[in-house]
Amino acid sequence: MQSSNTLEAPTLHTRRKRRRYPRKTLGVVFGLCLVLAALSTWLATRTHIVDLGNEQQLSDSGLLQDWAEGAVIVMIRHAERCDSAPGPCLDDPTGITVAGSEAATRVGQGLQHLGLANADMLSSPKLRTRQTAHFILGQAVPSEDWLESCERPFAKEALARKRPGHNLVLVTHNGCIDHFERAQKVPGGERESGYASALFVSVDSTGKARILGRMNEPDWQRVLASAGQ
Structure with a gap:
């Protein structure tokens, strides 16, 4: 007969004591989770600029199809300005450089590849933008003040002029x-x-804009030629 004083061996049913974390630690972990969730949500709402100088990204962007349908706004920054570059000026010191005029001509050749038959063109009234537009299109381009002032309503103004x-x-x-x-x-x-870089934006039938990507001046002819335009 076993003695009543014999200690029972631990069994699988023995309840283990749970480790309790301090409330402060739990609060820190919970707060960190909230921050990470908020950051993920914020990043998911950002629009990233695609490099259209990459042939695959150009193809994936849908630019060529949207352009053929007349559904694109392209915003081109003026070419190299004379007052902040070492190269010779085209003529007026408030305008663009000779190198800038050559770059604008190449951009114009790229746009010609895309097709300008159904395109409207406007320029800021600043000399450097008017000169850039002239070398892109080969002729004078109408100018409007809102393209110079660069105020908050700029996006609405651009979309309002898209036919x-x-x-x-x-x-x-x-x-x-x-x-x-x-x-x-x-x-x-x-x-x-x-x-002379260009930001391409697709505009759907409801007037909603979606950025397709950016084309830098050196990439125009190479990429568009390889795309079979």
């Missing part, structure tokens, strides 16, 4: 393009436009 079935080419300034990109929730580090 159904007609692409819209706007020669403007970095600040104006920046306003449009802000309205489309583009992160700050992606909003800088180089000289």
Whole structure:
């Protein structure tokens, strides 16, 4: 007969004591989860600028099809300005450089590849933008003040001038393009436009805009030629 003083061995049913975390630690973890969730949501709403100089990204963007349907606004920053570059000026020191005029001509050749038969074109009244537009199209282009002022309503002004079935080419300034990109929730580090670069925007039948991507001046002829245009 076993002694009543014999200790029973632990069994599988023995309840283990749960580790309890301090409330402060749980609060920190919960708060961190909320921050990560909010950050993920914020990042998901950002619009990132696609490099249309990449042939695959150009194809995936749908630009060529949208352009053929007259559903695109393209915003082109003026070419290299004379007062901030070492190269020779075209003529007036408030305008663009000789190199800038050559770059604008190449952009115009790229647009010709896309087709300008159903495109409207406007320019800022600043000399550097008017000169850029002239070398892009080969002739004088109508100018409007809102393309120079670069104020908050810039995006609405641009969309209001987009005619159904007609692409819209706007020669403007970095600040104006920046306003449009802000309205489309583009992160700050992606909003800088180089000289003669072009931001392409698709506009659907309801007037809603969607950024397709950016084409930098050196990439125009190479990419569009390889796309079979």
